[in-house]
Amino acid sequence: MPRSWFCREILRALSMSAMLLSACTGGRAQSGPSPLDGPLTIQAQGSFFVGGHDVHSDTLSTLPAYAPSGTVSVDQMYVRYQVPADVAGRPALVLIHGCCLTGKSWETTPDGRSGWDDYLLRKGYPVYVIDQAWRGRSAGNIAAIDAVKTGKAPLDQLPTVFAAGHEPAWAIFRFGPEYPKVFPGMQYPLEAQAEFWKQMVPDWAADLPTPNPTVPALSTLAKRIGPAVLVSHSQAGIYPFQVAAAGRDGVAGIVALEPGACPAPTDDMAPYKGLPILVLFGDYVDQSPRWAPRLALCRQFVAAANAAGGKAELVLLPDVGIHGNSHMMMQDRNSHEVADWMAGWIEHHVPRHM
Template identity: 60%
Template sequence: MTRRLRVAATLLAFAVLPAAAQTPAPASPPPGLAGPLVLAKQGSFFVGGRTIKSDTLSTLPAYAPSGTITVEQMYVRYQVPVEARRPPVTLIHGCCLTGKTWETTPDGRMGWDEYFVRRGHPTYVIDQVSRGRSSADPSLVNSVRLGKTPPDKTPPIFAAGQEAAWAIFRFGTEYPQVHPGMRFPLAAKDEFYKQMVVDWIATMPTPNPTVTALSQLAKQLDGTVLISHSQSGIYPFQTAALDTRGIAAIVSIEPGTCPSATGDLKPYLGIPIMVLWGDYVETSSRWAPRLKACRAFAEALTKAGGRIDHVVLPEIGIKGNSHMLMQDDNSLEIADRLVAWIEKTVAAKKN
């Protein structure tokens, strides 16, 4: 089959997977997804981490400045269904957010963490290192505050303002404009803004400890689908470059960057990959170049013999999705297509 026919077949297959995605999401869960959520087990744990000694843990009189703390650990919350008939999925959030990305949507609908469990996938949701329940290291900040370190050495932490996030997440070209037909539940935008947190990624060493922890987690799970988003879109690829063991497939949703089309493609040749995009990407000066670079990567990997499905939703008739498509009003329909893709590709890989 020629590459053009193969891509066309892939897009058609994704387009005809269950549920029509061009009608508003129903008020109640789809058939078979209502009722009590029955689990075999649930819990949480940390992956990775190291201990350090510091003399600048605190500037408050009630807490000693010197001591030992653990840093660079990655928090993982998991739920395992009673009938775990499909491979585990690991959900990895993006910039300025936490694992909350995948939980209940801002307007109160079922999140992907619950949905994948109900569809038979053991589901693991992480908080990136130094985000959410994965603690950050305050030593350098306090060292500057105490005058032990020059102010220009203050770590570069940041937060995305709501106005800037509006365009980054493609609710509209700029605040407060709204893209026509945009599917994010803007009536609940204030609940979404509550999810946004300070981002410490610029303080992270190389390789990012989250990537190292994902590699450890993948091997621990012995075959998980790494599903990443935005800032973390590159993490599954970086994880594969470290070690492909334990990676059953990669789904990269609107990645901030893809691997270079001219780089080493060998780590990705044996892994089923999907790169997935929402709408309005071509009109965004931030996202259009990233889409172009990912197209180039997909073409190069296909030529090298890899299995990659590069899907742009409006090109298959699914319009209106924002950057936060796991929270858009058709989020479960998109998740259903991913479930079908995983079942098809991971099963094919095993066979």
């Protein structure tokens, strides 16, 4: 049998094996361990604060061991970052959590899987995770509380602080239409939900000015680390748009995950001209009286922005073949699939820099 025929048959068999392997792995080459597994190599990590200012108060304490008068720093924003060894011109991603939560939203999922902060880092993006001003490690100012407690201010000047109970939060986060019903095929790992409830903290946002102090802090951060894509969630969804409206220095794009609000279609659209913008929603939105109207308003914004020369896009995950996502898509069982899709969008729409 001719040697050339034998060689062709071997090559044909190898080619067929490669095609079958590609079909089984979604087209990804499987030559050795995936860069998304195993040891992680980074060039830098750390934390810092941006923004903030000092205020003097005479109502800092009601405890005898601590003086009531003094100066405190307020409105600062905590930032934790990691930079991969090979950035290759990719923009930094700033992950901005939503209502009643902290930067923990993006860290290890309640059921122990890699969170977006680590997963996107492994995909080659510098990742910056923040705690909103007056939330988590970004401390607030308790002077107004002590002023009322000591009789130096009237009762109606107590700050408006709220916490989301498990039962009403169930529908807000779209685990189901109401507690304890579950949407069919919903992807949130309810077996680990107790760990999610532990992530929730008191929320001061209703008592803070507009824009929230987080917004100018994000602007400062973008100028410092940019180009950056501001990736916001829920309550924080409007913040990147407010940053861009004040100035786009350092802002390479916006990804708003189920924003609590989009800019009104009657607002000035000039700040968004030519800026890559993705508004992303999960599943069951049309079944939620809270989120369906917000989706409709965001559609109006995207249409208005594009009519003014924008590069905005609104996507529902079911429309791209990703199903069952709750409001907490970064923690759902298919969170890596969502992150992959989002990273693909960023790669396609946000130019790399040199």
